[in-house]
Amino acid sequence: MLALGKSSDSGSIAVTSQTHWDAIYRNKAPDRLSWYQPHLTTSLWLIEAAAPSRETAIIDIGGGQATLVDDLLARGYRDLTVLDLSPEALKVAKCRLGDAAERVTWRVADITRGALPAGRYGLWHDRAVFHFLVTPEQRTAYVRQLRHSLVPGGHLVIATFGPEGPTRCSGLDVVRYDADTLAARFDPDFERMSHQFETHHTPDGKPQSFLFAHFRRRVDS
Numbered sequence: 001m002l003a004l005g006k007s008s009d010s011g012s013i014a015v016t017s018q019t020h021w022d023a024i025y026r027n028k029a030p031d032r033l034s035w036y037q038p039h040l041t042t043s044l045w046l047i048e049a050a051a052p053s054r055e056t057a058i059i060d061i062g063g064g065q066a067t068l069v070d071d072l073l074a075r076g077y078r079d080l081t082v083l084d085l086s087p088e089a090l091k092v093a094k095c096r097l098g099d100a101a102e103r104v105t106w107r108v109a110d111i112t113r114g115a116l117p118a119g120r121y122g123l124w125h126d127r128a129v130f131h132f133l134v135t136p137e138q139r140t141a142y143v144r145q146l147r148h149s150l151v152p153g154g155h156l157v158i159a160t161f162g163p164e165g166p167t168r169c170s171g172l173d174v175v176r177y178d179a180d181t182l183a184a185r186f187d188p189d190f191e192r193m194s195h196q197f198e199t200h201h202t203p204d205g206k207p208q209s210f211l212f213a214h215f216r217r218r219v220d221s
Contacts, residue, residue: 062129189221
């Protein structure tokens with residue numbers, strides 16, 4: 001999980017955010033975090049449908065401690081990158097994977113500012129990062145990074161809080177989306193392929209409305 005603060009100074013934003021998330025990951029067990037799921041079933045289904053080839057280069061944005069990387073490895077995907085702002089989160093994931101962690105590229109970075117390779121990925125996955133970007137500047141930077149690193153014709157699988165979802169998460173403001181407002185953030189370069197709503201229950205049993213969407217980058221964009 002990755003998010004940005006609201007400071008107007010870009011350096012302060014990154015430092016504040018990393019400090020915030022590192023503290024969360026240090027102080028809570030993975031299965032007590034509000035976004036925890038033992039397996040990201042919907043994400044896995046969408047990824048396998050969009051990118052059946054196990055050679056597809058996949059990047060998981062804000063992957064943190066999530067088990068998505070474990071399950072993708074188990075399904076035979078061979079080119080995986082996990083990016084998160086928090087080194088504490090990635091440390092937990094690496095320890096959990098053991099020797100298999102060497103088969104993954106791990107990147108500690110702010111997704112709006114970190115250097116990403118050009119035209120590197122065939123699929124970009126984001127579960128619950130984009131909705132933390134509350135300013136137009138942050139969202140523009142995110143889309144710029146996405147266009148830079150995702151190949152034309154590549155796929156975006158993204159999940160945000162839906163219209164009935166929380167307005168805050170982990171002490172930070174979020175932006176809620178319906179299918180049309182989310183699609184508008186990626187127009188005109190991305191074509192919406194599908195979307196669905198899902199109710200996630202936190203470890204405390206609280207329901208949260210999520211929107212999952214699959215977009216394809218237009219070949220001529």
